Amino acid sequence: MIFRFSAYGFLKNLRLFEAFLILALRERGLDFLAIGSLIAVREITVNVFEVPSGSLADALGRKRCMVASMACYIVAYLVLGLxxxxxxxxxxxxxxxxxxxxxxxxxxxxxxxxLRSQGRANERTKVYGYTRSWSKMGSAVSALLAGLLVFFSGSYTSIFLWSAAPAALNLVNLATYPSWLDDHGRNKGRGLKHSAKMLGEAIGFTTRQPAMRRLVADSMIFEGSYAVIKDYLQPVIQSAAITLPIMFGLKDQQRTAVMIGVVYALLYLLASVAARRAHQWEDRCGGTEPGIRGLYVVTIVALVGMGASLAAGWAWPAIGLFIVLGVAQNLWRPIHVGRFDLYSPEHHAATTLSIESQAKSVATAVMAPLIGWAIDRLSHHATPAPVWALWPVAVCAAPMLVRLLFVTMPSLREPEEPEQAATPH
Structure with a gap:
């Protein structure tokens, strides 16, 4: 099944538009506030449906919910393109x-x-990091393919439409997962009433446990900030590509397509390596919490350096620090998700992780329009936006610094593994 899990991640991340999303929306005449507002719409929708979807997955079937997810993606990509x-x-x-x-x-x-059914629950960080590495490989391939499409078509529209094809393949992949896997760890046939009950239990469990509350806060601060920051790499690359003293025979959009394809492919390849080696970072730092603290330090330093570089108009140092942030986030994610699995009952697993994702979405929905508005004010709606006007993305370092200095995570002791169930056939 690890191959199937990895294939899911690879196909999911073949979102050809992802490396060009901001530029594609800018091409349609939207300013950064409007783009931030669209991101907020997406995140508010996630917020509304996140926890109920996790409860439905735990009660009605996780595989069914995954198939529904891919169907929604197909619709979204087609509408974005048209x-x-x-x-x-x-x-x-x-x-x-x-x-x-x-x-x-x-x-x-x-x-x-x-993993539990196979008696391998203690490999959660390693296995999730491995599958996540294939997701990032999909992103690297996606960036290169998208760069080629934009280079030859001269438009961003087609990359939205082409993104529907891998989503359709992934729908087939998920629909053919083994049925016993869909049923493992959940109660069948309880319907929406049971789903609502599980939701209440999971929320109660999360809010009562101090460690769980702090894990949710970590998601809001770290994951929510990165979700806002990451796409602003695109206008930085655009500015750098236009002034690059090579490829003089190409149009500005073609030069941008080449540079974005190359930089994002490099970013995602490094992210893939980072995700696969997250368990090594965890071990070398002396455990889960020291590893998390170390990543906070790396990220804060990178954000401060990036903000200074952007304010000075130095595109290339800023690009390098964007890449550092991407690597740090992909070391963080497998470790952080493993923290949730340690302290969530198995029958609430999807619901608890959905609460975590919902918390991240709240932070993103609040920050995205504010940062977009600040950049519009500084740039006076110029197209392309000057590099120095993008420095507000670095303010995300502030809540991270507060978390690092003033909030101490209690020592997390891994609970004893429950007796493993026999592997279903």
Whole structure:
């Protein structure tokens, strides 16, 4: 099943538009506030559907929810490619958000259920890091393919439409997961009433446990900030590509397509390596919590350096620090998700991880429009935006610094593994 799990991640991340999302929306005349608002629409939709989707997955079937997620993605990608108004783009983001809500947490719960059934629960960081590394390989391939499509077509529209094809393949992949895996760790046939009960139990468990509350806060601070920051690499690369003293025979959009394809491919390849070696970082730092603290330090330093570079108009140092942030986030994610699995009952696994993702979405929905508004004010809506006007993305270092200096995570002791169930046939 590890191959199937990895194939899911690889296909999911063949979102050809991802490395060009901000530039594609800018091409349609949207300013950064409007783009931030679209991101907020997506994240608010995730917030509304996230926890109910996790409860439905635990009660009705995780595989069914994953198939529904891919179907929503297909609709979203097609509408993003064909829409000509803000309203339709917002509608596409609603489908995008529903797809995210039915996916996040649910597939991780499937992986962890399989690990328990195989007696390999103590390999959670290693196995999730491995499958995540294939997700990042998919992102690297996606960036290169998207760069080629933009280079030869001269438009961003087609990359949205092409993204529907791998989503359809992934729908087939998920629909053919073994039935016993879908049923493992959940109670069948309880319906929506049972789903609501499980939701209440999971929320109560999360809010009562100090360690769980702090894990959720970590997701809001670290994951929510990165979700806002990461896409602003695109206008930085655009500015750098236009001024690059090579490729003089190419149009600005073609030069941008080449540079984005190369830089994002490098970023995702390094992210893939980082995700696969997250368990090594954890071991070398002396455990889970020291590893998390170390990543906070790396990220804060990178954000401060990036903010200074952007304010000075230095695109290339900023690009390098964006890459550092991407690597740190992919070391962080497998370790952090493993923390949740340690302290969540198996029958609430998808719901608890959905609460975590919902918390991240709240932070992203708040920060994205604010940062977009600040950049618009500084840049006076110039296209392309000057590099120095992008420095507000670095303010995300502030809550991280507060968390690092003033909030101490209690020592997390891994509970004894429950007696493993026999492997279903």
């Amino acid at each position: 829409a000509g108004s803000f309203g339709l783009l917002a509608g596409a983001m609603v489908f995008y958000g529903i797809g995210d809500a039915f996916r996040t947490g649910t597939h991780k719960a499937l992986i962890y259920a399989w």
